[in-house]
Amino acid sequence: MNYVVVSSIGAVFMGFFVLFVRMKAAKKPTNAKKIILPPIFMSTGAFMYVVPEFRLTPMEIGEAIIVGMLFSILLIKTSNFEIRGNDIYLKRSKAFIYILVGLLILRLILKAILSSTIDIGQLSGMFFLLAYSMIVPWRVAMYRSYRKLYKELHNQN
Template sequence: MNYVVISSVGAVFMGFFVLFVRMKAAKKPTNVKKIILPPIFMSTGAFMYVVPQFRLTQWEILEAVVVGMLFSILLIKTSKFEIRDNDIYLKRSRAFIFILVGLLIVRLVMKSILSSTIDVGQLSGMFFLLAYSMIVPWRIAMYRSYMKLHKEMQGIKMI
């Protein structure tokens, strides 16, 4: 039970860190590197599956991926770009903050419920996969949206 509490506190701190980073990022122009690198850096966490206690069954993998992809829809809907001063910026969205906090609360509730039936190692593996399955579609959608605006901006500059 202590692992669940410790990891939940860690999740809350990570959630606030993401909010802080997102608000700060909206003040500076974005680029492809800023969109693509987070999932690449996060992918190193998959090394946890080398340790047997973190490995998942087929159904746990399917559940985590499906839930992560469903959660990503909310993030995709609140991540929009705009052109300002010949640069592309991520628009601030009040809804993003509420959605991120809501997802964090849902995650904590799910973790507290599932921790009584699923081993803490497997649960950690599931939540990592859920988070990764959420961030990858979100970042792909951000990349496509960014590139569309980038091409539009390049077209404007050429005229």
């Protein structure tokens, strides 16, 4: 089996894992730490760029960041919070599931197409940067929404 197939299978499992975690998270109150920590934990993946095979050209960096930020808009639009009792919860959104599955399918298609022209190491670096560029703006927007509701909730009490 080649690397593209193996990494694509891994991406599918990760996509289902994210769906599962998101569904489970909507059942419990959220807090700032749950919003902020995932991008921080994910940032350790940037150590891949120490290895020359994963390094990107300035053009590849720009493309990955722009596409990631554009995709983040979909996630931002489908991530809303609500106050229930004295806690803040992430609202469930059916659109989020479809968007996440759609992004996963798009990722697999792009990987299949681009793997014939871009080295697998660079492609991995691009997809990591794309994902990180998607998650950071999404989490920043989530944090801002959370803080707004948090202030509202604590000003009422």
